[in-house]
Amino acid sequence: MGIINNSKTDPNKILPITYKWAREYYQAGVANNWTPEEVSMQKDIEQWKSRHVLSEAERRMILWNLGFFSTAESLTANNIVLAVYNHITNPESRQYLLRQAYEEAVHTDTFIYCCDSLSLDPDEIFNMYKTIPSIDDKDAFVVDLTKSVFDPTFSTEGTENIQRFVLDLVGFYVLMEGIFFYAGFAMMLALKRQNKMIGIGEQFEYIMRDESLHLAFGCDLINTIKRENPEIWTSSFQDEIVGLVEHSVELEKTYAFDACPEGLLGINPAQFAVYVEHIADRRLERIDLAKRYHRDNPFPWMSQATDLSKEKNFFETRVTEYQTGGALTWD
Ligand code: FE
Ligand code: MN
Numbered sequence: 001m002g003i004i005n006n007s008k009t010d011p012n013k014i015l016p017i018t019y020k021w022a023r024e025y026y027q028a029g030v031a032n033n034w035t036p037e038e039v040s041m042q043k044d045i046e047q048w049k050s051r052h053v054l055s056e057a058e059r060r061m062i063l064w065n066l067g068f069f070s071t072a073e074s075l076t077a078n079n080i081v082l083a084v085y086n087h088i089t090n091p092e093s094r095q096y097l098l099r100q101a102y103e104e105a106v107h108t109d110t111f112i113y114c115c116d117s118l119s120l121d122p123d124e125i126f127n128m129y130k131t132i133p134s135i136d137d138k139d140a141f142v143v144d145l146t147k148s149v150f151d152p153t154f155s156t157e158g159t160e161n162i163q164r165f166v167l168d169l170v171g172f173y174v175l176m177e178g179i180f181f182y183a184g185f186a187m188m189l190a191l192k193r194q195n196k197m198i199g200i201g202e203q204f205e206y207i208m209r210d211e212s213l214h215l216a217f218g219c220d221l222i223n224t225i226k227r228e229n230p231e232i233w234t235s236s237f238q239d240e241i242v243g244l245v246e247h248s249v250e251l252e253k254t255y256a257f258d259a260c261p262e263g264l265l266g267i268n269p270a271q272f273a274v275y276v277e278h279i280a281d282r283r284l285e286r287i288d289l290a291k292r293y294h295r296d297n298p299f300p301w302m303s304q305a306t307d308l309s310k311e312k313n314f315f316e317t318r319v320t321e322y323q324t325g326g327a328l329t330w331d
Pocket of ligand 2: 210211
C-alpha cells in the first residue's frame, strides 16, 4: 500500500478508489472547464492598438507576463507527463495528472490566442524565458532542481530517491505554480481592476483558478508521500525545502520589481514583496512547515478573484457556463 513504490497497484484498475481526494480534484477540474476562445478579446485589441490607454510600462508588464507564463505552462506540463506520471502509478492520481496536463495545454493555448489576437511577435514572447534574466532565473531554478527525476534510470526506491522525487513535486507545485505564478497573477488582475485588458485579465483569472487546484493537489500528493514514508521527513530535509522557498521568494520579488516598476498600477512595488511573502507562508503551512514571514495579505481582492460565479459571467456576457458544482476551496 502506498501512492509510490507500490508494485501491487494495477494502474488500469481505478475501482475501488484508495485516494478519494485525488478523484475529487479530477471532478473539480472538470467542473471548472473553460477555453480561451470563450473570452472576447475585442476590447483588449482596441486598447492595445490605441496609443492612449496603456502606458509603455504597462505594455512591457503585459508582455513580460505573457512571456513568463507562455513557457512556464509547458515546462509544467512536461514535468507531469515525463516525470511525475512515471512514478505515480495510482490510477485516481493518474486520472488527475491527465486532467492537469490537459489544463496546462489549455493555458498554453491561451498564450497562443493572446499572441494571435494582439498580433504579438511570437518569437519575442516565447523566447523571454531565455532573454529576460529574471524570467530565466525562475525557470532555471526549478528546472535545475528537478532534472534528476527526468533521468530515465531514476527510480523512487529508497529514502534519498523519494526525497529527490518530493523535491521535484515541491519545485513544480509549490515553487513554480505556488509562488512564481502569483506576482504575475496579481499584476494582471490589478490591471483588469482598472478596466485595462479585461479579456486577458479574465483569462488570467481562469488560469489562476486552475492553478490553485493544481497546487492543492500537489501539496496533498506531497503530504501523502510524507505520511506513507515518514523517514524522508528529516529536519535537514525540511530545512532544505524551507531554503528553496526562501530563495524562490527572492527570485519572485526580483521579477515583480523588474516587471512592475515604481508607481505602475498604483501599486508600490514593496507591496508585491509583502504579497509574495504572504503567499509563501500559506504554501509552507500547506505542507506542514512553519510560517517564516507573518505578513498580512496586501491584496485582499486576490483571494476573491478565484471565485468566478455565474453572476459575474452573466454580467460579462460570457456564453458558456461549465461550472456545475464545486466542492473544494481553492486558495
Ligand atoms: Fe497552468
Ligand atoms: Mn498548473
